[in-house]
Amino acid sequence: MTTPRRSLGAVLLLAGGLNLPALAQAPDSVYRIGTVEITGNRRTQPFIITRELDLQAGDTLHSRNLAARLERNRQRVFNTTLFVTVKLTPVRTAGQVNILIEVKENWYIWAGPVFKLADRNFNEWWNERDGDLRRTTYGGFLYHANFRGRKEKLRVGIQTGFSDRFQVSYEVPYIDQQRQTGINVLARYLVYKDLAFNTATDKLLYTGTQEIALKREWQGLVQVRRRRGFYDVHRLELGYTHGRIADTLVQLNAEYYQGGTRLQRYVELAYQFSHDTRDNVNYPWQGLVLTGGVRQRGVLPTDDVRILELRAGGGYYCPLAPRWSLGLVSSLRVSMARQQSFNQLRGLGYEEEFLRGFDLYVINGTAFGLAKSTLRFQLWKGIVPLRFIPVKQFNTLPLSIYPTVFADAGYVRNPYSGREIGSSLANQALASAGVGLDVVTLLNTTVRLNLSRNSAGENNFFVNLQKEFVLN
Structure with a gap:
């Protein structure tokens, strides 16, 4: 599924790296999750990834703890040892936030x-x-x-x-x-x-x-x-x-x-x-x-x-x-x-x-x-x-x-x-x-x-x- 995306501040989490400049300007903002989309999992069933998440469509995210929560979920997915890299990116569209999970699979x-x-x-x-x-x-x-x-x-x-x-x-x-x-x-x-x-x-x-x-x-x-x-x-x-x-x-x-x-x-x-x-x-x-x-x-x-x-x-x-x-x-x-x-x-x-x-x-x-x-x-x-x-x-x-x-x-x-x-x-x-x-x-x-x-x-x-x- 392809969704129009507008970045929430170039949010990027990769191997522990984090950059949230735009969200830092709005510490009290609240966002509703629209969709959770997974890409890169050519072999891995989606439920193996979603089993590690404590967020889903319909949940709300507060900008003040968004970075920590996304990093915690990234770590859980990475600790399955199934992936070389894991990225979680929040993307705002039509008044809500879509979570994009990008994984690069290991050789199995x-x-x-x-x-x-x-x-x-x-x-x-x-x-x-x-x-x-x-x-x-x-x-x-x-x-x-x-x-x-x-x-x-x-x-x-x-x-x-x-x-x-x-x-x-x-x-x-x-x-x-x-x-x-x-x-x-x-x-x-x-x-x-x-x-x-x-x-x-x-x-x-x-x-x-x-x-x-x-x-x-x-x-x-x-x-x-x-x-x-x-x-x-x-x-x-x-x-x-x-x-x-x-x-x-x-x-x-x-x-x-x-x-x-x-x-x-x-x-x-x-x-x-x-x-x-x-x-x-x-x-x-x-x-x-x-x-x-x-x-x-x-x-x-x-x-x-x-x-x-x-x-x-x-x-x-x-x-x-x-x-x-x-x-x-x-x-x-x-x-x-x-x-x-x-x-x-x-x-x-x-x-x-x-x-x-x-x-x-x-x-x-x-x-x-x-x-x-x-x-x-x-x-x-x-x-x-x-x-x-x-x-x-x-x-x-x-x-x-x-x-x-x-x-x-x-x-x-x-x-x-x-x-x-x-x-x-x-x-x-x-x-x-x-x-x-x-x-x-x-x-x-x-x-x-x-x-x-x-x-x-x-x-x-x-x-x-x-x-x-x-x-x-």
């Missing part, structure tokens, strides 16, 4: 080779494993991030090399007319030819063999997701894990599976709540995220595991000046059981839950607390045109550069430290501080270069790609 279908490091992060692989290319997995994958234009996600992957993996999952964000309830189904089969069987001096010990299958594991998961409003999400999941290990692994560590057994089977039930108002889920500048949950591993009387796990976490991001922002992140986990096998022990050093400056260490335990603080300066942010690339999803390169100053602190409680060899970091206060450089670019990838000093007296330079806070 990915298929190709897989090449990944088997170690926890690049630093461990480079410093502790001498960059050994045998410690990699390779294969192929198919991923559709917007199947049927409904934000449904289809993933199929096959990998071999250091370990074998086959995985398929399908996620439907909304299965009801109210667009509040979604479902995710996953099945995974894993074969490990080499894996960590214990720790020494808070570093993982590997078997060093790739000739036989040391561990086979089947996993299945069904998750129901309930999203109320815009910011609150409830997740309820039911999973099953069936693992079997070889005698070689039992001989190396009789507590890998508790009591020297070769079999571990259990059903798990989990609930998680999250409240997320971050302006950008991949690299937030302002907003709040809170999460909490409970997980019971071992539901049936015949299950081989019986662990109750409680989790809580949060992140607060506060702009201090036009180009400065402070980020505070915390995480807490407590697992309760009479005894825990080695494969169930998790502390700091895995995925996003690690202390900067301790990247080479895993500090296992039954409970941990973590706090991170980061002061960031926006040195440069913009979009670099790549006109020589004909595919529109790739002919613009978002690029942002942020120098940082950070300080982290944490503690891990490990009542089983006697099982390990020379553990020195558990059961004591840990801290680190340093400076870094964050580079945010295509597909919301963030490369972090950190120079740090930790409470163990070590000076380090590390590179990592982990996100600051992830909702599990």
Whole structure:
């Protein structure tokens, strides 16, 4: 539909930019929304976009808060991760305002080779494993991030090399007319030819063999997701894990599976709540995220595991000046059981839950607390045109550069430290501080270069790609 348009002051919102000169001259004006028009969504169904909006035809807009409201809606649409850019423009015509939403869609279908490091992060692989290319997995994958234009996600992957993996999952964000309830189904089969069987001096010990299958594991998961409003999400999941290990692994560590057994089977039930108002889920500048949950591993009387796990976490991001922002992140986990096998022990050093400056260490335990603080300066942010690339999803390169100053602190409680060899970091206060450089670019990838000093007296330079806070 084409409508005659007269600008309300060259209103433009693009990646956080805002210009409202005309409206500033009329702070008390009230406008009625005539239409909400969406352009650029060649594949995405309109309801996926309108689900994120708190404005519709017939609503009224006050000029005094128009900028903030449009930017809030732009951020919600952008956080679907379906679009490269999102613009919201109010256009006055015949005594009312039409809202024009212009989106530039991402590339949704990915298929190709897989090449990944088997170690926890690049630093461990480079410093502790001498960059050994045998410690990699390779294969192929198919991923559709917007199947049927409904934000449904289809993933199929096959990998071999250091370990074998086959995985398929399908996620439907909304299965009801109210667009509040979604479902995710996953099945995974894993074969490990080499894996960590214990720790020494808070570093993982590997078997060093790739000739036989040391561990086979089947996993299945069904998750129901309930999203109320815009910011609150409830997740309820039911999973099953069936693992079997070889005698070689039992001989190396009789507590890998508790009591020297070769079999571990259990059903798990989990609930998680999250409240997320971050302006950008991949690299937030302002907003709040809170999460909490409970997980019971071992539901049936015949299950081989019986662990109750409680989790809580949060992140607060506060702009201090036009180009400065402070980020505070915390995480807490407590697992309760009479005894825990080695494969169930998790502390700091895995995925996003690690202390900067301790990247080479895993500090296992039954409970941990973590706090991170980061002061960031926006040195440069913009979009670099790549006109020589004909595919529109790739002919613009978002690029942002942020120098940082950070300080982290944490503690891990490990009542089983006697099982390990020379553990020195558990059961004591840990801290680190340093400076870094964050580079945010295509597909919301963030490369972090950190120079740090930790409470163990070590000076380090590390590179990592982990996100600051992830909702599990």
